[in-house]
Amino acid sequence: MTGPLRTALTSLTLRGRCLVAAGATLLGLGALLGEQPLVQLAVFVLALPLLSALAVARQRARVAARRTVAPARVPRGEDAEVLLEVTNPERRAGRLWLLTEALPAELGRSPRFVVARLAGGGTAALRYRVHGRRRGRFRLGPLRLRLVDPFGLVQRTSSGTDDAPLLVVPRVRPLGPGGPGGGHGGGGDGARRSLAVHGEDDVSTRAYRHGDDLRKVHWRATARTGELMVRMEERPWRAQAALLLDTRARAHLLSRAAVPGAAAGTAVPGPPGDPAPPPDSLEWLVEAAASIGTHLARRGAELRVVTDAGELDPTDGHGGHGRGGLGPGELLDRLAGLAPSRGTRLGPAVELLGRVAGDGPVVALLGAVGPEDLAELVATRSGPASDVAVLLDVGSWAEAGRGRRALSASARGTLSGQLERSASLLRGAGWQVVVASADRTVEAVWTELAHTRGSGTRSAQGVPA
Known part of the structure; x- marks a missing residue:
C-alpha cells in the first residue's frame, strides 16, 4: 500500500494537496470534538483526491x-x-x-x-x-x-x-558589385578560362613567393622591376578565393548571446533599419563571412574558409562548388555552429591560409589584432593589392552597450591605437583595409571597399563583379 499511496501523493497538484490538508484537519477536529458530521465531511474530502488519482492512473499516457x-x-x-x-x-x-x-x-x-x-x-x-x-x-x-x-x-x-x-x-546581406575577384580564370558562371600568352613580352607575371619554382622566374620582368618575378602559366583552374576568420575569444568583446547555452537577451542597438543587429563583434564577423563568401561563391569562386581553429571543410557535398571548395549552402551550415575559440595566435591560421589560398584573393576578417599578430600574415601575403582586410573596431561594441563587460577610457584608447597601427601595417604591405564598427552594416563596408577598389585597375584573372 505504501507504493500506490506514495505515487498518488506525488501526483497531487497544489490544489489536491490543499484539499488533503483540509480533509486531514477536518478529520482531526471531528475526532477531537466528537462531531460525526465533520468526520463524514473529512472522509469525503479525503476520498476525492484518491478517486481522482485512480481515474488518472487508469488513463494510458500515449501520444x-x-x-x-x-x-x-x-x-x-x-x-x-x-x-x-x-x-x-x-x-x-x-x-x-x-x-x-x-x-x-x-x-x-x-x-x-x-x-x-x-x-x-x-x-x-x-x-x-x-x-x-x-x-x-x-x-x-x-x-x-x-x-x-x-x-x-x-x-x-x-x-x-x-x-x-x-x-x-547567419544572415546573408545583399552585397553590390565590386570587391575582390577570384584568381586563375574564373568567369561569372564559374567557367574555366586560361591566361592568354602571346609572346615573351606579353606574358603575365607576379611577384615571387616562397615555394615558387625557380625555373618559372621571368628574368626580363625581374630586371625591369628590380623585384624577383615569376611567370603565371596558362592553367585552366577555377576561380579561387579564401576567407580568413579571426574567431579567437580574446580578439572579440563577446555578448552573453554568443555563449552556447545562454538565454537570449533583449534587443541591442544597431544601425538604422536593422531589426536584428549582431550582438557583438564575433557575430558581425560571422555575418560578414556568410555574406561575402556567398557573394564570391555565386560569382564562380572556389571558396576556402580558414579559421584559427582550422579550415571549414565540406561535409556532405551539399551545395559544393568544387573540390575542396565550399558552396553557399555548405558555408552557411558550417558557420552556423562556429563558436569562439581559445586560440592565442593567428599563426596556425596564416600557415594554413598559405597552403590553400593559392593565387586568388584573400579576405581577412580580423578582430582586435596588433602588429605582432599580423607579422606572419604580412610575410605570407604581400604584393599586389588584391587582398582585403576588414578590421573590426571591437571597442565600438562596448560603447554600443553590447559587450559583456565595459571598457575603460584607457583600454578604449589602447584598442584605437592598436587598430591604427594594424591598418597602417597592412596598407604598407599592399592590402586594402576597411574598418568596421558596431554602427556599420556589412553592406556599408562592402560598398566602401568597392569604391576604394574602383580607383584601381582590375586584375586580369579576377572574377567579374
Whole structure:
C-alpha cells in the first residue's frame, strides 16, 4: 500500500494537496470534538483526491507527435513555423491533456497546448512559431504530456523521445558589385578560362613567393622591376578565393548571446533599419563571412574558409562548388555552429591560409589584432593589392552597450591605437583595409571597399563583379 499511496501523493497538484490538508484537519477536529458530521465531511474530502488519482492512473499516457518545420534552415533574427501533429494511438478517446513542447532557451518560451477528449486514432494540428535569436543547431521537442482529472487535483506527466532539428544560420546581406575577384580564370558562371600568352613580352607575371619554382622566374620582368618575378602559366583552374576568420575569444568583446547555452537577451542597438543587429563583434564577423563568401561563391569562386581553429571543410557535398571548395549552402551550415575559440595566435591560421589560398584573393576578417599578430600574415601575403582586410573596431561594441563587460577610457584608447597601427601595417604591405564598427552594416563596408577598389585597375584573372 505504501507504493500506490506514495505515487498518488506525488501526483497531487497544489490544489489536491490543499484539499488533503483540509480533509486531514477536518478529520482531526471531528475526532477531537466528537462531531460525526465533520468526520463524514473529512472522509469525503479525503476520498476525492484518491478517486481522482485512480481515474488518472487508469488513463494510458500515449501520444504520437510529428513535427514539420518551415523553413528548417532559418536566418538569424527570423521566425520559423512549426506544425505539431498530435495523434491519439489508443482506441478510446483521451481526456484532458496538457501538452508542453520543450524548446532551447535561445528559441523562446516553450509553447503550451490544451487538448480535450481527442478521439481514438484522431489527430490534432497545433502550430507555434520560434524565433532564431542566435545561430546554431537546435532540437525542437520532445513533447511533454500532463494528464489531469476534471477537478485539477491530480496530474501525471510523461515525456516522449521524438524531436525535430532546426538550423539557425547567419544572415546573408545583399552585397553590390565590386570587391575582390577570384584568381586563375574564373568567369561569372564559374567557367574555366586560361591566361592568354602571346609572346615573351606579353606574358603575365607576379611577384615571387616562397615555394615558387625557380625555373618559372621571368628574368626580363625581374630586371625591369628590380623585384624577383615569376611567370603565371596558362592553367585552366577555377576561380579561387579564401576567407580568413579571426574567431579567437580574446580578439572579440563577446555578448552573453554568443555563449552556447545562454538565454537570449533583449534587443541591442544597431544601425538604422536593422531589426536584428549582431550582438557583438564575433557575430558581425560571422555575418560578414556568410555574406561575402556567398557573394564570391555565386560569382564562380572556389571558396576556402580558414579559421584559427582550422579550415571549414565540406561535409556532405551539399551545395559544393568544387573540390575542396565550399558552396553557399555548405558555408552557411558550417558557420552556423562556429563558436569562439581559445586560440592565442593567428599563426596556425596564416600557415594554413598559405597552403590553400593559392593565387586568388584573400579576405581577412580580423578582430582586435596588433602588429605582432599580423607579422606572419604580412610575410605570407604581400604584393599586389588584391587582398582585403576588414578590421573590426571591437571597442565600438562596448560603447554600443553590447559587450559583456565595459571598457575603460584607457583600454578604449589602447584598442584605437592598436587598430591604427594594424591598418597602417597592412596598407604598407599592399592590402586594402576597411574598418568596421558596431554602427556599420556589412553592406556599408562592402560598398566602401568597392569604391576604394574602383580607383584601381582590375586584375586580369579576377572574377567579374
